[in-house]
Amino acid sequence: QSALTQPRSVSGSPGQSVTISCTGTSSDVGGYNYVSWYQQHPGKAPKLMIYEVSKRPSGVPDRFSGSKSGNTASLTISGLQAEDEADYYCCSYAGSYTLRVFGTGTKVTVL
Amino acid sequence: EVQLVQSGAEVKKPGESLKISCKGSGYSFTSYWIGWVRQMPGKGLEWMGIIYPGDSDTRYSPSFQGQVTISADKSISTAYLQWSSLKASDTAMYYCARSTYYYGDVDYWGQGTLVTVSS
Numbered sequence: 606q607s608a609l610t611q612p613r614s615v616s617g618s619p620g621q622s623v624t625i626s627c628t629g630t631s632s633d634v635g636g637y638n639y640v641s642w643y644q645q646h647p648g649k650a651p652k653l654m655i656y657e658v659s660k661r662p663s664g665v666p667d668r669f670s671g672s673k674s675g676n677t678a679s680l681t682i683s684g685l686q687a688e689d690e691a692d693y694y695c696c697s698y699a700g701s702y703t704l705r706v707f708g709t710g711t712k713v714t715v716l
Numbered sequence: 717e718v719q720l721v722q723s724g725a726e727v728k729k730p731g732e733s734l735k736i737s738c739k740g741s742g743y744s745f746t747s748y749w750i751g752w753v754r755q756m757p758g759k760g761l762e763w764m765g766i767i768y769p770g771d772s773d774t775r776y777s778p779s780f781q782g783q784v785t786i787s788a789d790k791s792i793s794t795a796y797l798q799w800s801s802l803k804a805s806d807t808a809m810y811y812c813a814r815s816t817y818y819y820g821d822v823d824y825w826g827q828g829t830l831v832t833v834s835s
Contacts, residue, residue, distance in 0.1 A: 608760065637819070639819055639820060639821055640821075641821035641822070643761075650811055650825040650826065650827055650828050651753075651761065651811070651813075651825055652825070653821070653822065653823050653824075653825075656821035656823065657821060662823065694760060694761050696761070696763075696821070696822075698819045698820075701775075701819075702778065703777060703778065704763055704765070704766065704775060704776075704777050704818070705751075705763040705777070706763065707753075707760060707761040707762060707763060708760070709760055710760040710761070
């Protein structure tokens with residue numbers, strides 16, 4: 606099972622919006638609504654930002670939003686802030702054999 | 717407050733065995749699944765497998781089947797990840813994480829355990 610495909614990096618100025626794509630197949634992203642997004646700062650554990658495609662856990666700012674179309678999920682960060690600079694990973698359920706697959710990861714840089 | 721606290725960093729030699737732990741607190745340990753995730757140095761996240769401490773139902777990702785063993789002791793709210801014979805390529809950070817269902821998204825993560833395998 607290959608990793609989901611994400612852009613290596615995206616960047617934006619403070620206040621701008623950035624969108625990270627996560628492309629899989631009909632066996633993972635396209636087949637289930639269990640797509641999540643994680644933020645990871647250097648040397649830290651990942652933190653859940655979005656679950657079940659578009660739901661936001663309590664405590665996560667509403668400038669983070671998720672969506673899905675076909676085999677591609679997306680994470681949008683609106684009103685980019687300095688503290689949003691981190692690595693972001695998508696993750697999808699991929700069936701009872703493969704279980705789960707992560708994306709390749711995207712480094713978000715705040716210019 | 718939900719917490720997953722992992723055991724400390726380990727330095728081992730190739731061929732040695734190892735068991736690392738993940739202790740849950742602040743929730744009903746037997747009602748949630750615990751998954752394990754590998755992150756090799758400078759690399760991305762990889763899903764290894766998952767266990768339901770309530771009945772020890774365990775599922776492995778194909779890449780890790782036969783390479784590691786996942787277990788749990790519900791009496792002390794602790795999940796484990798173990799190796800019988802470590803390789804240098806097992807050097808990585810290992811995270812445990814909680815999910816409501818084996819197919820569900822993980823919400824809380826442990827702080828990670830760094831395993832270094834070197835001769």
